[in-house]
Amino acid sequence: MASVCSFLPDLLCKFPAIDDTTIRMIRKSVDEGFKALVRTYTNAIDVLVQPLQVFLNFLENLFVSSPWIVILAAMVAIVYYGSRDMRITIGTIVSMLLIGLVGLWNDTMVTLAMVTVCTLIAILVGIPIGILMARSERAQSVINPILDVMQTMPSFVYLIPVVMIFGIGKVPGLIAVVIYAVPPMIRLTNLGIRLVDKEVLEAADAFGSSQWQRLKNVQIPLALPTIMAGINQTIMMSLAMVVVASMVGVGGLGLQRAAGDQQPVLHRRLLQRFRARGDRHHF
Amino acid sequence: MASHAIEVKNLYKIFGPRGRDFVDQVKTGLGKTELNEKHGHVLGLQDINISMPAGGVMVVMGLSGSGKSTLIRHINRLIDPTAGEVLYDGVDVCKMSENDLREFRRHKTAMVFQKFALLPHRTIIENTVYGLEIQGVPEAESRKRAQGWIERVGLKGFENHYPNQLSGGMQQRVGLARALTNDADILLMDEAYSALDPLIRVDMQTVLLDLQKELKKTVVFITHDLDEALRLGDKIAILRDGKVIQQGTGQDIVLKPADEYITAFVKEVNRGRVINVETIMKPLSGNPEGVPVTIGTVLESAARMMTVANQNVAHVVDANGKPVGSIDLGTIISAMVTPISHQLQAA
Incomplete structure (x- = not known):
């Protein structure tokens, strides 16, 4: 390398990075600016996330304090209604019973509440954004790279700023999970709407549908299978991320899992893995 | 409700981002191939002047790429023209505001599509009421009207089936029932029968002719089949490369073909x-x-x-x-x- 460099001016050989002192200054001002921002808006942020906190607590209380048999019955009913498949239903019962037997029922309920709230938020946020993207090329060209960043960035990287803004607790965990789980919802809603048969859309226009009628009667119903696939992905990703979010104070199975990492006891970790699988079945 | 004639006047359509800039050049003789090669724009329609008879069947015939589907989409403005007018009852469809256009589409026009374009998640009756539903007609009333048309097109008993449970011919009957339920003056049929088997096609032509005898709507029918054009059309316009090369009654066209292209067409016709x-x-x-x-x-x-x-x-x-x-x-x-x-x- 050195031999090549001898033919070239220094500037083109070694990348002219900004020097350390300047970098340090930039870093400091960014940090301080950020901190000042957070400090100024602390109250506003708290008010903003209050409803999330309330909803999450409510659901968690409901799941944890209800008798296990009620929860199990509700679950079985949902699974059977959704799948119409006896095998999946029995599988659910067996795995839930095993979870209960190994003493992780309460943790599972906490996780379940978390995943439910995250999924609901992801759907609520994701579908409108997906629709917006499908309707406007410009929106798509702006949002797509943002989604790319959200999906490529390791979750730990944005977990830290989220904690800086919202502090330690359930809500920052929730927000981190939603950031992680919402991209497939947005992408698949967009894709589903874009794939709707052009002739059917033309027919809807020819009969004089308004934009809303066209969305409600044609685009959403025809995109529904793809949107459902998006919801499925979102649930899976929420579940995966809840484990990571346990590091910032989200309770439930993730906490067990984090503890398990510190004491590598094989049977414990195996049980947790098994349970994580069982959880997925409920959706 | 009397039907009105549709007047298409000096209609041009040039596809491409700067279509408007080339209208004058096309008027002074810039050809389709040249426009495409030099400027990357596609000449869709060129100086179309057709007067479509009120209460009659106007057939627009041409091979694929002749611009016939583009032309029919100008009548309810699914495609905006580059220049020219489409007059219905003295009003230029091309100048309507978004609201007027929506009302025009809801109450004055109904369309039947080549590939049926039914809503797959709705039953036959739900598809048939679609036009009335978006107009805000109460459900009981619209169901009653739709039911009548479903019976008229011979689909009684299939009301609660889904489109994919029906054959192509039956699906197109649904398409027709959906259009007729709208009770619009103008019926636009874009190659409505082209996807059907020959026998079913003749069958559906008979259905249309029988209905037309009593309804007297202004029908615009697009086809690539001359026999179909001659059977249905009170007036026929033949399109080629976006231009009308002859228009008149079926007899006019068969007896006095305007050029060799049409002569070649009518040669095989059962005179x-x-x-x-x-x-x-x-x-x-x-x-x-x-x-x-x-x-x-x-x-x-x-x-x-x-x-x-x-x-x-x-x-x-x-x-x-x-x-x-x-x-x-x-x-x-x-x-x-x-x-x-x-x-x-x-x-």
Whole structure:
């Protein structure tokens, strides 16, 4: 390398990075600016996330304090209604019973509440954004790279700023999970709407549908299978991320899992893995 | 509710981001190929002037790429023109505001599509009420009206089936019922029967002709099939490369093809089903002889009547039964055979 460099001016050989002192200054001002921002808006942020906190607590209380048999019955009913498949239903019962037997029922309920709230938020946020993207090329060209960043960035990287803004607790965990789980919802809603048969859309226009009628009667119903696939992905990703979010104070199975990492006891970790699988079945 | 004529005037469509800039050049002779090669724009329609008869069937015929589907989409403005006017009842559809256009589409037009374009998640009855539903007609009322049309097109008993449970021909009947339920003056049919089997197609043509006898809507029918055009059309316009090369009645086109392209087309046509007796009759000399044949009867039917009656001559009568001319079998046969001049031109 050195031999090549001898033919070239220094500037083109070694990348002219900004020097350390300047970098340090930039870093400091960014940090301080950020901190000042957070400090100024602390109250506003708290008010903003209050409803999330309330909803999450409510659901968690409901799941944890209800008798296990009620929860199990509700679950079985949902699974059977959704799948119409006896095998999946029995599988659910067996795995839930095993979870209960190994003493992780309460943790599972906490996780379940978390995943439910995250999924609901992801759907609520994701579908409108997906629709917006499908309707406007410009929106798509702006949002797509943002989604790319959200999906490529390791979750730990944005977990830290989220904690800086919202502090330690359930809500920052929730927000981190939603950031992680919402991209497939947005992408698949967009894709589903874009794939709707052009002739059917033309027919809807020819009969004089308004934009809303066209969305409600044609685009959403025809995109529904793809949107459902998006919801499925979102649930899976929420579940995966809840484990990571346990590091910032989200309770439930993730906490067990984090503890398990510190004491590598094989049977414990195996049980947790098994349970994580069982959880997925409920959706 | 009387139907009105549709007037298409000086209509141009140039596809591409700067279509408007090229209209003048096209008017002064820039061709389709040149426009595409030099400027990357596609000439869709060029100086279209058609007057579509009120309460009649206007057929626009052309091969694929001739611009016929583009033309029909200008009537309800699914496609915006680059220049020109589409007048219905004195109003230019192309200048309507978004709201007026929506109202126009809801109440004045209904469309039937080549690939049916039914909503797959809705049953037949739910598809049929679609037009009324978006107009805000109460459900009970719209269901009642839709039910009537479902029965008229012969789909009674299938109301609660889904489109994918029906054959192509049946799906298109749903498409037709959906359009008719709207009770609009204008019925736009974009290659509505092109995807159907020949026998079912003829069947559906009969359905349309029977309905049209009582409904008297202004129908615009797009097809690439000359036989279909001749059977349905009160007036026919033939499109090629975005230009109208001939328009007139079926007889006009078969008897006086404007150029070799149309000659080649009409060569294969069964003239006996297109040409009427009054076109070839001779003035009445002496007493009316043989069987009476009403004006408007096609040659094939006249020949059949004469052979059944075992006579070589017949006289033509008008709607009131008054004799107006005479014909004989020899004249009929020579008119039914493609003239030698056409054969040569086409070859």
